[in-house]
Amino acid sequence: MKISYFPGCTLKTMAKNFEDSALASLSSLDIEMKEFKRWNCCGTVYSLTSDDLIHQVAPIRNLIRVKEEKDTRVVTLCSMCYNTLKRANKLVKEDSEKLDKLNNLMDREDVKYNGEVEVLHLLEILKNEVGFSQIAKKIKIPLKGLKVAPYYGCLLLRPPEVGIDDPERPTILKDFLGSVGAEAIDYPYETECCASYHTVVNVDLVVERAYDILNSAINRGAEAIVLSCPLCDFNLDNRQKEIKEKFSDFKGIPIFYFTQLLALSLGLDEKVCRFELNFVDPRPLLRSKHLIGEV
Amino acid sequence: MKEKGSVMEKEKETQSQEAKLIPVYIMGKRYEVPEGLTIMGAMEYAGYQLKRGCGCREGFCGACATVYRTADDYKIKTGLACQTVVEPNMYLAQIPFFPANKAVYDVDKLEPSISTFQELYPETFRCVSCNTCTKACPQDIEVMDYIQAIIRGDIAQAADLSFDCIMCGLCAARCPAEIVQYNVALLARRLYGKYLVKKSEYLEKRFKEILEHKYDKEIEELMHMDRESLKKKYYARDIEKM
Numbered sequence: 073m074k075i076s077y078f079p080g081c082t083l084k085t086m087a088k089n090f091e092d093s094a095l096a097s098l099s100s101l102d103i104e105m106k107e108f109k110r111w112n113c114c115g116t117v118y119s120l121t122s123d124d125l126i127h128q129v130a131p132i133r134n135l136i137r138v139k140e141e142k143d144t145r146v147v148t149l150c151s152m153c154y155n156t157l158k159r160a161n162k163l164v165k166e167d168s169e170k171l172d173k174l175n176n177l178m179d180r181e182d183v184k185y186n187g188e189v190e191v192l193h194l195l196e197i198l199k200n201e202v203g204f205s206q207i208a209k210k211i212k213i214p215l216k217g218l219k220v221a222p223y224y225g226c227l228l229l230r231p232p233e234v235g236i237d238d239p240e241r242p243t244i245l246k247d248f249l250g251s252v253g254a255e256a257i258d259y260p261y262e263t264e265c266c267a268s269y270h271t272v273v274n275v276d277l278v279v280e281r282a283y284d285i286l287n288s289a290i291n292r293g294a295e296a297i298v299l300s301c302p303l304c305d306f307n308l309d310n311r312q313k314e315i316k317e318k319f320s321d322f323k324g325i326p327i328f329y330f331t332q333l334l335a336l337s338l339g340l341d342e343k344v345c346r347f348e349l350n351f352v353d354p355r356p357l358l359r360s361k362h363l364i365g366e367v
Numbered sequence: 368m369k370e371k372g373s374v375m376e377k378e379k380e381t382q383s384q385e386a387k388l389i390p391v392y393i394m395g396k397r398y399e400v401p402e403g404l405t406i407m408g409a410m411e412y413a414g415y416q417l418k419r420g421c422g423c424r425e426g427f428c429g430a431c432a433t434v435y436r437t438a439d440d441y442k443i444k445t446g447l448a449c450q451t452v453v454e455p456n457m458y459l460a461q462i463p464f465f466p467a468n469k470a471v472y473d474v475d476k477l478e479p480s481i482s483t484f485q486e487l488y489p490e491t492f493r494c495v496s497c498n499t500c501t502k503a504c505p506q507d508i509e510v511m512d513y514i515q516a517i518i519r520g521d522i523a524q525a526a527d528l529s530f531d532c533i534m535c536g537l538c539a540a541r542c543p544a545e546i547v548q549y550n551v552a553l554l555a556r557r558l559y560g561k562y563l564v565k566k567s568e569y570l571e572k573r574f575k576e577i578l579e580h581k582y583d584k585e586i587e588e589l590m591h592m593d594r595e596s597l598k599k600k601y602y603a604r605d606i607e608k609m
Contacts, residue, residue, distance in 0.1 A: 081519040085481050112496040112515040126543070130496035180502055 073201065075192075076143040077105035078134060080153035081113050087150070087302040087329070089346035094149055094194065094331035096344035101202055101210065108141050114153040117269070118160065125173055131160035132174050135189040136181050147192045149331070151301035155227035158191040158234040193228065193236050195244050195300065195330070204251035212339030214253025217361050220328070221257040221289035222246050223299040223308065226265050239263065245298060248330055252337035257294040261285040266307040278307050279314045286315070286325055295357055296326045298333060305329065309351040326354035336363060389455040406433055406459055407448040419463035426450045429533030432505065434540075435459050445503045445537045465536035467547040470554070479562035481520040488551045491517055493544035500538035500548050506531045510538045510548050517555060525552060526559035 083091040098105055111134050119127035134157060138146045148154045164171040165187035175184045198207065222245030229235040229242055237244045242263065246256040264285055267278040286308060289297060299305055309327040316322050332345045332354075342364050347355050358364045386401035391409055398413040407421055422430030431448035438456035448461060470487035477483050484491055491514060500510035513528035529552035538548040576582065589597065 079519075084519040084521070110509075110512055112511070113494065113518050115495075126495050126497060129498075133496050133498070178498065180498060 073102065073197075074104040074106055075197070076138050076141065076146045077107045078111055078114070078138075078146050078148040078153060078157065079107060080148060080150045082150055082152075082302040087305065087349075089349040090149060090302060090305075090329040090331060093329060093335040093345045096340050097331055097334040097338055098194075100338050100340060101207070103197070103202070105147070106141075106143075108137050108143070108146070110137050114148075114150075114156045115160065116156065117152065118156045125170060125177075128160045128163060128170070128174060129177060131157045132164060132185055133178060133181070135161060135191075136178070136183050136185045138189045139185060140183050144188055145190045145192060147194055147197055149194050149300065151193070151225060151227035152303055154191065154193045154236075155234060159231075161187065161189065161191050162234060193300070195228070195248065196236050198248065198334075199244055204247050207248075207251040207334075208253075211252055211337040213337050213363060215249075215333060215337050215361075215363060216253050218254040218357075218363065219257050219293050219295045220249050220254045220298050220333070221259055221292070221294035221296070222249060222262055223285065223289075223297050223304065224263050225299065225301050225304040226263075226268070227301060229263060245300075245330065249298065249333070252333055254333065254337075257289060257292050259288045259292045259294065261288045266301075266304045268303060268307070271303075271307050271311065275311070275314055276318075278311055279318050282308050282311050283315050283319050283322060286312075287319075287322065290323060290325055294325065296328055296354060298328045298330050300330055312352055324352055326350065326352045326357055328354060389453065391453050391456070392458045394460050395458075400453060402453075404453050405449055406435065406446070406451050406453055406457075406461075407431055409453045410448070410459065410461060415461070417461060420461045421448065424449045427533060429535035431461070432465075432535035432537045432540075433459070433461055434537075443541075445541075446505045447535065450505070462536075462540070465540060467536060467539050467550060469547070469550050472554075474557050474561055477558060479522055479558040481517070483558065484517055484551065484554070487554065488547070490544060490546050491551050494518060494546060495544060497543060499541045499543065500546075503537040503541040505535060505537065506533060508532055513552055513555070514546060514548055517551060522555050522558050523563055525555035526563075529556065 079091055095105055113130055114134065115127055115130035135146070146157070148157060164174060164185065171185070171187065198204065224242050224245060229237060229239040232239045240263070249256040261284060264281065266285065267281040271278045286297065297308060299308070305327055312324050316324065327350065332347070335344050336342070336358070347353065355364060359366060386403055388399040389402050391398055391400055393410055393413055393415065400409040400412045404412060407417065407424065410417065420431055422428035426447055426449060429447070432445070433448040433451070434443050434445055436443060436458040437454055472487055494511070494514050496511060496515065498511045500514070501508070501512070504510050508531055509528055513525040516524040516528065532549050532552055534549045534553070536549065539546065542548065592600070
């Protein structure tokens with residue numbers, strides 16, 4: 073399978089561990105990710121202001137680029153990019169007047185957009201097109217005994233019209249964990265918000281929310297968290313430094329991108345996981361489970 | 368790059384003949400100027416003396432960036448005043464200077480990474496991909512694409528895409544996010560040149576040889592060569608592959 077791929081800025085900068093592990097895994101699953109040319113920032117966040125069309129230009133211009141390469145589907149990995157592209161696409165499909173305005177604003181583009189491109193998240197491809205049962209057959213190192221709590225956050229699930237799963241009782245990450253042989257831990261905070269962009273101006277708020285989320289998972293036996301969003305990752309992983317400063321009882325827990333666990337279970341070279349870029353080093357945990365070699 | 372220079376020669380030609388007069392509006396006032404003049408020529412014909420907002424008059428320096436409008440079109444158009452030929456009923460004005468934000472830095476102390484741009488030009492990340500900068504560029508540079516390359520940390524691509532920039536300032540003047548694209552690109556090219564471009568192995572060696580007077584005799588020969596032999600030698604020279 074070959075599919076048009078939108079990486080987004082963060083996967084090229086802060087989250088190289090997400091991109092590298094994904095591309096290596098998908099290549100071993102015979103999925104060719106074709107990074108389309110001249111992509112721009114997704115728009116970073118979907119604008120909820122109804123007359124603020126300028127913020128829909130970035131996502132729609134990306135969909136024009138996909139169309140230019142004669143593709144009708146685009147896949148992305150970052151939950152934020154997914155949410156922004158998908159919702160902008162939905163907006164213009166439902167509102168032809170706004171679509172006209174956007175096309176007119178982008179009058180230098182040779183191609184006009186008419187809502188032809190389908191926006192997908194990689195988890196949807198793995199679930200619906202590869203199939204978790206097929207992945208289970210292809211894994212070489214089952215992540216046996218690894219207790220992982222799925223963390224969805226907001227952008228994969230909400231609003232329900234664009235969510236990839238049930239917004240209240242999602243199972244897609246749990247099912248994914250099952251396919252790679254890990255044990256999924258249930259806890260009540262998997263769809264809580266991580267406090268998102270408050271991390272720029274209100275670190276304390278992020279620290280409190282992240283503490284609740286992580287501690288809830290730890291208390292139910294989780295040894296690691298798995299997620300799909302670089303911003304959630306920043307708040308739950310990098311902010312553990314600040315959590316420890318505020319809450320002396322906090323023990324710390326490694327955070328994985330789901331693609332890192334996929335690459336590991338497919339038996340790929342540990343290097344593609346780029347674990348050195350994870351803030352909380354997950355390697356001691358993986359060594360203790362004999363999932364990676366000793367140093 | 369567009370072919371430069373020829374416009375000025377054509378202009379001189381036009382002036383020597385008895386040219387037809389066409390109406391243009393300079394800062395709102397109607398003038399009749401000979402057909403075939405450039406915007407800069409038309410303004411001077413009308414009596415304006417340009418001290419700023421004009422430079423090489425050959426389309427290279429970027430000093431004469433200008434905005435204009437043509438009859439029956441709502442769009443603000445852009446160009447270089449020394450390269451753009453006047454049309455009947457053009458609305459003209461000359462921009463003397465752009466008071467653009469320019470970061471002060473010591474390139475030796477910088478890192479070739481996205482954090483350098485976040486620190487020195489944080490407004491870069493306000494880009495909404497409207498592409499107004501690209502539309503304004505008289506050099507036909509994909510300005511938005513190089514800003515987006517910087518946002519995703521691809522300094523090499525930004526340096527490459529912005530290479531033909533003459534820093535006229537029109538992109539910055541039109542940007543709704545108030546990015547000073549040309550100064551951001553200059554930083555990208557400096558970082559690329561200093562830290563990222565493949566180092567030429569022979570350059571240092573050759574530099575040393577020059578200082579040791581190894582090529583003095585050859586230079587002396589070149590100095591006394593006639594034009595044709597020089598040309599021949601120039602086209603037959605070795606160029607190092609990148």
